[in-house]
Amino acid sequence: MCTTESTFAWVGTLVVNCAFIAFIAWGASKIWVAGFFISIVYTALLFVLARFIDRKSGWDATTHGDDESGSLHDEADVRMTHDVNADYSGQGDDPAVSGTEHRMPLLPNLLYGLFALALGVTGYFLPVNIFYCGSNRPFAPPGHWTTNITALPDDVQDWASSAEHRYSFSSFVYIPGEKVTLFQGSSVDGSNGATMGLWAAPASVYPFQTAEPHNFPDIENPTEFIVTGTGRACFRAYKNTPPPPPPNGTRPKPIPVPVPKLNSGNVIACCDGKTLQTTKDVSSNTTLLNPYGLYVENATKALWFKDDAAYSGPFMGTGTLIYSVDDYETMELTLHSTYHAPRGYKPPADGDDAEDCDKVERQRALMALFLSTLPVTITSVLLWVKRHASSMSITTYVGLSASAVFLFVLFSGKEYYVDTFSNWWYSISGLLFMLIMTDLSFCERSLAKDPFVWGINFGALAFFVGMIMLTGIFDQYHAWRWLVFNAFTIVPIGIIGLGTDQLFLLVLCAIGWLMDSFRIAALLADDSPEAAAPIYFVVLGVSGLLIAGAGWLLSKHQDHVHNVIEYHMEQLSISRRLLPELGHVVLQTEDPLSEPITTSRHDGDNSVC
Numbered sequence: 001m002c003t004t005e006s007t008f009a010w011v012g013t014l015v016v017n018c019a020f021i022a023f024i025a026w027g028a029s030k031i032w033v034a035g036f037f038i039s040i041v042y043t044a045l046l047f048v049l050a051r052f053i054d055r056k057s058g059w060d061a062t063t064h065g066d067d068e069s070g071s072l073h074d075e076a077d078v079r080m081t082h083d084v085n086a087d088y089s090g091q092g093d094d095p096a097v098s099g100t101e102h103r104m105p106l107l108p109n110l111l112y113g114l115f116a117l118a119l120g121v122t123g124y125f126l127p128v129n130i131f132y133c134g135s136n137r138p139f140a141p142p143g144h145w146t147t148n149i150t151a152l153p154d155d156v157q158d159w160a161s162s163a164e165h166r167y168s169f170s171s172f173v174y175i176p177g178e179k180v181t182l183f184q185g186s187s188v189d190g191s192n193g194a195t196m197g198l199w200a201a202p203a204s205v206y207p208f209q210t211a212e213p214h215n216f217p218d219i220e221n222p223t224e225f226i227v228t229g230t231g232r233a234c235f236r237a238y239k240n241t242p243p244p245p246p247p248n249g250t251r252p253k254p255i256p257v258p259v260p261k262l263n264s265g266n267v268i269a270c271c272d273g274k275t276l277q278t279t280k281d282v283s284s285n286t287t288l289l290n291p292y293g294l295y296v297e298n299a300t301k302a303l304w305f306k307d308d309a310a311y312s313g314p315f316m317g318t319g320t321l322i323y324s325v326d327d328y329e330t331m332e333l334t335l336h337s338t339y340h341a342p343r344g345y346k347p348p349a350d351g352d353d354a355e356d357c358d359k360v361e362r363q364r365a366l367m368a369l370f371l372s373t374l375p376v377t378i379t380s381v382l383l384w385v386k387r388h389a390s391s392m393s394i395t396t397y398v399g400l401s402a403s404a405v406f407l408f409v410l411f412s413g414k415e416y417y418v419d420t421f422s423n424w425w426y427s428i429s430g431l432l433f434m435l436i437m438t439d440l441s442f443c444e445r446s447l448a449k450d451p452f453v454w455g456i457n458f459g460a461l462a463f464f465v466g467m468i469m470l471t472g473i474f475d476q477y478h479a480w481r482w483l484v485f486n487a488f489t490i491v492p493i494g495i496i497g498l499g500t501d502q503l504f505l506l507v508l509c510a511i512g513w514l515m516d517s518f519r520i521a522a523l524l525a526d527d528s529p530e531a532a533a534p535i536y537f538v539v540l541g542v543s544g545l546l547i548a549g550a551g552w553l554l555s556k557h558q559d560h561v562h563n564v565i566e567y568h569m570e571q572l573s574i575s576r577r578l579l580p581e582l583g584h585v586v587l588q589t590e591d592p593l594s595e596p597i598t599t600s601r602h603d604g605d606n607s608v609c
Helices: 004-030 032-057 106-130 154-161 357-387 392-412 415-440 450-471 479-500 503-527 529-572 574-578
Strands: 077-082 097-102 143-147 172-175 180-185 197-202 214-227 233-239 265-271 276-278 292-296 303-308 320-325 333-335 337-340
Touching: 004 032, 004 106, 032 106, 106 357, 106 392, 143 320, 154 292, 154 303, 172 214, 172 233, 180 214, 197 265, 214 265, 214 276, 214 292, 233 292, 265 303, 265 320, 320 337, 357 392, 392 415, 392 450, 415 450, 415 479, 415 574, 450 479, 450 503, 479 503, 479 529, 503 529
Parallel strands: none
Antiparallel strands: 077 097, 143 337, 172 180, 180 197, 197 214, 214 233, 233 265, 265 276, 292 303, 303 320, 320 333
16 A cells, blocks of 8 residues: 555655756766766665665564664564465365564665666666767767868858858759759659659740659758759758668568668759769768758859758767868768867767677677676675565566676677567566566565565566567557467466456556557547547447456455465465475565454555555
8 A cells, every 4th residue: 555655755766866867967968987976976875875774764673683773663564474275265274374574664675776776877887988889989078160261262251151041942943054943842643742852844845845844762852952053953952762672582571680871861962954963971970960051152163051060979069060062973072170079089080880880789788797787686686685675676677687688789799689689588588577476476485575576566567568569569550469469468467466466467457458449449440530539439438348347347256266366376386396484475464563364465565655
């Protein structure tokens, strides 16, 4: 049950940690070393504060034979009993045995969990900032772009020194020498979609000759047309180069694979009505962001234009970049601006993208494994065993999952496969973690049960989300995907939720049914778009009544269903066979002075508080 104390503890902890996270991000934005040391201090403070409150609470004072304060002792004490029955019908011969176990207060529990996670984040600072390749570089403070105006041609200097953003929104231009008009427009059949393409219309003299306009594919939203005086017109546009089709006889791969770098993005293009040339990224700092202010030099007919400084990446900063295109055949860019990097920062040189990124990713994964994920896992297990902190079951799973990801990168060297690996990992490991925590909760030894309860809930959440990503029910609306998701996700979670009396698992089942309702409504509405609103009303209304009715019916028979499932879980429990010790499993109630009661194994533990 959520109490006032637990609610305010959750909210207060969240707010304070958001403040520290923002402070760490601020330090990292200035220089990563500053963020690293702030993170170290933050991690140490979390541990010291958690340990201080843990010791002052005195929740385990009886267990260790002393009571240092006793101020929170009464609130933390819980009495647990369980009736060991021979079968679920209640006709057992063994007497009820009661025991006493103490529960760590919520605040130090949360602080221990945050400490374990902060430990992993602090350790990850080093590999992510030490090992990098290409454009994947550590964050650096912004630099500044400057241009030596006096070194530019005379008739360009006035244009270059103007700080005004002069945009031209011309949508067409006529090229006198070629007698052709370039313009932006969409096709009659709407094949361009919502974007405007580039069209060329040769001049015609009615009625002696006619000419139809033709389209240049992959060029979108051309604007700022300007005649160069060389038989061409230039403009800014977006080039959308589609990926190459798969080779004949092969099927597209279901997982993301690296593709050659395509010249897609904002470009400066020049066209004579028949041929089209576009600029190319000749180095890591010539990717155009927002080219504007096109200008043609009178003497050489060279094209000049300006661009804004990048707001992210290795060359982020302030100022204006000035480019020129001297050869309209090659469309090579000449950058006339210089980047002034902050003190102590070295921007990447041209050709860094050719580095062996697979090797760098392996180095980063290996270092992160030993400095981040393994420390989180080991620390979580130690605090779980020594202090019985419930949040350690969650951080243990987080540490194991992160370790699995880094091991995958370490042995494969393919970071772009991580998404697919994670989908499989969370689906399988989430299910196994939920089952293992469930099995251990039936162990006959006097183990702290709260970590198992937290683990059951978190494992179910990871399994639920992992199966959504793995089945792709929101990406590809195939009926079999939804059937698989319901049969192999909703049903197991519901059974374990009933057997362990965990409300959160039943909430996940209800969310799954709600997703089914929306999918059924969307499927019916696709066939009858004009009746979409009534269809959604009827389907969601009926589904809501069915879900509410199922909840009401379950409440009538929940005790019996729970006893039946719990009995079979106890019979199938591996931990009860491998770790036999006591003939009872402790249960938790609020009042340590109350009389022993016979109740469910997980009563009182099915709330997030």
